Amino acid sequence: MIEVYSTNITKKKHAKSVLETLRTEFPEYMISLDLSDCDKILRVENPQGTVDKETVKNLVNNLGFDIAELEDVPLFADLQDSFNT
Template structure:
Protein backbone atom coordinates (compact mmCIF):
# COMPACT_ATOMS: atom_id res chain seq x y z
CA UNK A 1 0.00 0.00 0.00
CA UNK A 2 1.13 3.50 -0.78
CA UNK A 3 0.27 6.55 1.32
CA UNK A 4 0.26 10.05 -0.13
CA UNK A 5 -0.16 13.10 2.10
CA UNK A 6 -1.36 16.44 0.79
CA UNK A 7 -1.51 19.92 2.27
CA UNK A 8 -4.88 21.49 1.33
CA UNK A 9 -6.93 24.63 1.79
CA UNK A 10 -10.03 22.72 2.90
CA UNK A 11 -11.32 24.11 6.21
CA UNK A 12 -14.95 22.94 6.24
CA UNK A 13 -15.87 19.35 7.13
CA UNK A 14 -18.80 19.30 4.67
CA UNK A 15 -16.47 20.24 1.81
CA UNK A 16 -13.94 17.67 3.03
CA UNK A 17 -16.65 14.99 3.04
CA UNK A 18 -17.66 15.87 -0.52
CA UNK A 19 -14.02 15.52 -1.62
CA UNK A 20 -13.76 12.14 0.12
CA UNK A 21 -16.90 11.01 -1.73
CA UNK A 22 -15.53 12.11 -5.11
CA UNK A 23 -12.09 10.66 -4.43
CA UNK A 24 -13.67 7.34 -3.47
CA UNK A 25 -15.30 7.27 -6.93
CA UNK A 26 -11.83 7.65 -8.48
CA UNK A 27 -10.04 5.31 -6.06
CA UNK A 28 -12.69 2.86 -4.75
CA UNK A 29 -10.30 0.69 -2.73
CA UNK A 30 -8.55 3.64 -1.06
CA UNK A 31 -8.62 4.71 2.55
CA UNK A 32 -9.12 8.49 2.49
CA UNK A 33 -9.32 11.00 5.31
CA UNK A 34 -8.78 14.65 6.14
CA UNK A 35 -7.19 16.03 9.30
CA UNK A 36 -8.68 19.51 9.43
CA UNK A 37 -7.25 20.07 12.93
CA UNK A 38 -3.74 20.00 11.48
CA UNK A 39 -2.38 23.41 10.46
CA UNK A 40 -1.86 22.08 6.91
CA UNK A 41 -5.43 20.69 6.60
CA UNK A 42 -4.00 17.29 5.68
CA UNK A 43 -5.52 14.86 3.19
CA UNK A 44 -4.23 11.27 3.42
CA UNK A 45 -4.87 8.68 0.75
CA UNK A 46 -3.78 5.07 1.22
CA UNK A 47 -4.17 2.84 -1.81
CA UNK A 48 -2.36 0.47 -4.15
CA UNK A 49 -2.15 2.92 -7.04
CA UNK A 50 -2.60 6.68 -7.03
CA UNK A 51 -2.34 9.49 -9.56
CA UNK A 52 -1.33 12.75 -7.90
CA UNK A 53 -2.20 14.82 -10.98
CA UNK A 54 -5.76 13.44 -10.98
CA UNK A 55 -6.20 14.51 -7.36
CA UNK A 56 -4.75 17.95 -8.02
CA UNK A 57 -7.02 18.36 -11.08
CA UNK A 58 -10.11 17.49 -9.00
CA UNK A 59 -9.16 20.10 -6.41
CA UNK A 60 -8.51 22.70 -9.11
CA UNK A 61 -11.87 22.01 -10.80
CA UNK A 62 -13.58 22.66 -7.46
CA UNK A 63 -11.69 25.93 -6.85
CA UNK A 64 -9.44 24.42 -4.18
CA UNK A 65 -5.80 23.39 -4.09
CA UNK A 66 -3.65 20.64 -2.70
CA UNK A 67 0.08 20.14 -2.58
CA UNK A 68 1.84 16.81 -2.22
CA UNK A 69 4.01 16.77 0.91
CA UNK A 70 7.42 15.12 0.72
CA UNK A 71 8.21 12.17 2.95
Template sequence: MVEIFVTDVTNESSAKHVLKELHTIFKDYSANFDLEDCDRILRVESSSAICHRSIIELLEKMQVNAAIYQEQQYK
Protein backbone atom coordinates (compact mmCIF):
# COMPACT_ATOMS: atom_id res chain seq x y z
CA MET A 1 0.00 0.00 0.00
CA VAL A 2 1.13 3.54 -0.74
CA GLU A 3 -0.35 6.79 0.49
CA ILE A 4 0.80 10.21 -0.70
CA PHE A 5 0.32 13.43 1.26
CA VAL A 6 0.69 17.08 0.32
CA THR A 7 2.48 18.92 3.16
CA ASP A 8 3.84 22.31 4.11
CA VAL A 9 7.24 20.97 5.19
CA THR A 10 9.82 23.26 3.61
CA ASN A 11 13.23 22.15 4.82
CA GLU A 12 15.30 19.03 5.33
CA SER A 13 15.55 19.49 9.10
CA SER A 14 11.77 19.51 9.53
CA ALA A 15 11.42 16.57 7.16
CA LYS A 16 13.91 14.52 9.18
CA HIS A 17 12.07 15.34 12.40
CA VAL A 18 8.72 14.27 10.91
CA LEU A 19 10.20 11.05 9.50
CA LYS A 20 11.77 10.17 12.85
CA GLU A 21 8.40 10.54 14.61
CA LEU A 22 6.56 8.61 11.89
CA HIS A 23 9.03 5.73 12.01
CA THR A 24 8.92 5.66 15.82
CA ILE A 25 5.14 5.44 16.01
CA PHE A 26 4.42 3.51 12.81
CA LYS A 27 7.16 0.90 12.76
CA ASP A 28 5.69 -0.94 9.75
CA TYR A 29 5.70 2.19 7.57
CA SER A 30 8.45 3.38 5.29
CA ALA A 31 8.25 7.10 4.55
CA ASN A 32 10.15 9.77 2.64
CA PHE A 33 9.74 13.35 1.47
CA ASP A 34 10.12 14.95 -1.92
CA LEU A 35 10.75 18.56 -0.93
CA GLU A 36 11.63 19.52 -4.49
CA ASP A 37 8.06 18.82 -5.58
CA CYS A 38 5.86 21.92 -5.38
CA ASP A 39 3.48 20.01 -3.07
CA ARG A 40 6.32 18.86 -0.74
CA ILE A 41 5.15 15.27 -0.97
CA LEU A 42 5.28 12.80 1.90
CA ARG A 43 5.15 9.24 0.57
CA VAL A 44 4.26 6.43 2.99
CA GLU A 45 4.52 2.74 2.13
CA SER A 46 3.45 -0.34 4.06
CA SER A 47 2.74 -3.99 3.37
CA SER A 48 -0.56 -3.49 5.22
CA ALA A 49 -3.25 -0.81 5.20
CA ILE A 50 -2.08 2.71 5.97
CA CYS A 51 -4.09 4.73 8.48
CA HIS A 52 -3.98 8.12 6.77
CA ARG A 53 -6.10 9.75 9.49
CA SER A 54 -3.55 8.80 12.18
CA ILE A 55 -0.72 10.19 10.07
CA ILE A 56 -2.52 13.48 9.49
CA GLU A 57 -3.35 13.75 13.22
CA LEU A 58 0.30 13.15 14.15
CA LEU A 59 1.46 15.75 11.66
CA GLU A 60 -1.08 18.26 12.98
CA LYS A 61 0.28 17.71 16.50
CA MET A 62 3.69 18.54 15.04
CA GLN A 63 2.19 21.71 13.48
CA VAL A 64 2.53 20.34 9.96
CA ASN A 65 -0.36 20.76 7.55
CA ALA A 66 -1.04 17.69 5.44
CA ALA A 67 -3.72 16.33 3.18
CA ILE A 68 -4.09 13.21 1.10
CA TYR A 69 -2.88 13.86 -2.42
CA GLN A 70 -5.79 13.58 -4.80
CA GLU A 71 -4.59 13.47 -8.37
CA GLN A 72 -7.83 14.71 -9.87
CA GLN A 73 -7.41 18.02 -8.00
CA TYR A 74 -4.18 18.71 -9.85
CA LYS A 75 -5.20 18.04 -13.45
Protein backbone atom coordinates (compact mmCIF):
# COMPACT_ATOMS: atom_id res chain seq x y z
CA MET A 1 0.00 0.00 0.00
CA ILE A 2 1.12 3.56 -0.76
CA GLU A 3 0.23 6.70 1.19
CA VAL A 4 1.01 10.21 -0.02
CA TYR A 5 1.21 13.28 2.19
CA SER A 6 1.80 16.98 1.79
CA THR A 7 4.24 18.53 4.27
CA ASN A 8 5.78 21.89 5.09
CA ILE A 9 9.35 20.54 5.00
CA THR A 10 11.48 22.85 2.86
CA LYS A 11 15.12 22.29 3.83
CA LYS A 12 17.28 19.32 2.88
CA LYS A 13 18.65 18.96 6.41
CA HIS A 14 15.11 18.72 7.77
CA ALA A 15 14.13 16.25 5.06
CA LYS A 16 17.11 14.09 5.95
CA SER A 17 16.10 14.08 9.62
CA VAL A 18 12.50 13.14 8.82
CA LEU A 19 13.56 10.39 6.42
CA GLU A 20 16.05 8.95 8.91
CA THR A 21 13.42 8.90 11.65
CA LEU A 22 10.81 7.22 9.46
CA ARG A 23 13.26 4.71 8.00
CA THR A 24 14.46 3.77 11.49
CA GLU A 25 10.88 3.23 12.65
CA PHE A 26 9.83 1.45 9.43
CA PRO A 27 12.87 -0.22 7.83
CA GLU A 28 10.63 -2.27 5.53
CA TYR A 29 8.92 0.81 4.07
CA MET A 30 10.08 2.64 0.94
CA ILE A 31 9.99 6.34 1.80
CA SER A 32 10.80 9.43 -0.26
CA LEU A 33 10.33 13.16 0.07
CA ASP A 34 10.08 15.48 -2.95
CA LEU A 35 11.12 18.98 -1.92
CA SER A 36 10.78 20.25 -5.50
CA ASP A 37 7.03 19.61 -5.50
CA CYS A 38 4.88 22.53 -4.33
CA ASP A 39 3.27 20.26 -1.73
CA LYS A 40 6.62 18.85 -0.49
CA ILE A 41 5.33 15.34 -1.09
CA LEU A 42 6.16 12.55 1.35
CA ARG A 43 5.55 9.15 -0.23
CA VAL A 44 5.39 6.10 2.04
CA GLU A 45 5.02 2.58 0.68
CA ASN A 46 4.70 -0.65 2.61
CA PRO A 47 5.18 -3.48 0.11
CA GLN A 48 3.96 -5.97 2.71
CA GLY A 49 0.65 -4.38 3.67
CA THR A 50 -0.88 -1.19 4.96
CA VAL A 51 1.02 1.90 6.06
CA ASP A 52 0.80 2.84 9.74
CA LYS A 53 -0.60 6.27 8.92
CA GLU A 54 -1.05 7.49 12.49
CA THR A 55 2.52 6.69 13.49
CA VAL A 56 3.89 8.33 10.32
CA LYS A 57 1.89 11.49 11.03
CA ASN A 58 2.84 11.52 14.72
CA LEU A 59 6.55 11.09 13.98
CA VAL A 60 6.56 13.93 11.45
CA ASN A 61 4.52 16.17 13.79
CA ASN A 62 6.85 15.38 16.70
CA LEU A 63 9.76 16.60 14.58
CA GLY A 64 7.94 19.94 14.26
CA PHE A 65 6.42 19.64 10.79
CA ASP A 66 2.92 19.68 9.38
CA ILE A 67 1.70 16.67 7.45
CA ALA A 68 -1.62 16.06 5.70
CA GLU A 69 -2.85 13.02 3.88
CA LEU A 70 -3.58 13.68 0.21
CA GLU A 71 -6.88 12.44 -1.13
CA ASP A 72 -7.00 9.95 -3.96
CA VAL A 73 -7.63 11.70 -7.25
CA PRO A 74 -9.49 9.63 -9.84
CA LEU A 75 -7.68 8.99 -13.08
CA PHE A 76 -8.97 10.63 -16.24
CA ALA A 77 -10.35 7.30 -17.46
CA ASP A 78 -12.35 6.96 -14.24
CA LEU A 79 -13.82 10.42 -14.79
CA GLN A 80 -14.68 9.58 -18.38
CA ASP A 81 -16.50 6.43 -17.24
CA SER A 82 -18.59 8.43 -14.78
CA PHE A 83 -19.76 10.76 -17.57
CA ASN A 84 -20.77 7.82 -19.78
CA THR A 85 -23.09 6.25 -17.22
